[in-house]
Amino acid sequence: MDDSDRGNLCMYSSISRITGICWEHMGLSSTRKPLSGFRMLCTGEDLSTKKCVPCNSKDLRPMTEDAAKHLIRELAEWNLINEDGKLKLNRSLKVKSFLKGMDLFKLIAEVAEAEGHHPDLHLVGWNNVTIEIWTHAVGGLTENDFILASKINKLDVHHLLGRKAAISSQHDC
């Protein structure tokens, strides 16, 4: 092991100690080399600058509830739900009209297509939108889901939302 590896090892072990969450809890592929491919445990802001990975990676597996509870703290406006043992990200918002709901879906769809990772979108009672995100390929949550949610938070959608929802979304950190 040369000096740079030793330095990386030191950095890696100190970071994993700080985060207290080993990276395999993050639902990342185990084939990534820890030293070179270590992905920092990110804040909501950092997540929006990351890119989703293809979900057909054979090593991808769902992250633990502890890891999800840690990451959700960085994600304003989103909730962690457990549906029959399956963890999902969930966000609800009111739109001004049914058509504004469709416009919101279109904006979200463009982000999802760019990431190759897709939410479940619901529009009920004409103006109630619910977004659910989980990684279908593994039946749970992976980092992809948090990245997509963080990028959705970045969308400028105030003009589409009902007054109350718009005010709360303006307080996004």
Ligand SMILES: C[C@H](O)[C@H](O)[C@H]1CNC2=NC(N)=NC(=O)C2=N1
């Ligand atoms: C190969 C590609 O990664 C898969 O088809 C993607 C498409 N979008 C996806 N989106 C979500 N939420 N989960 C998946 O497992 C998934 N798989």
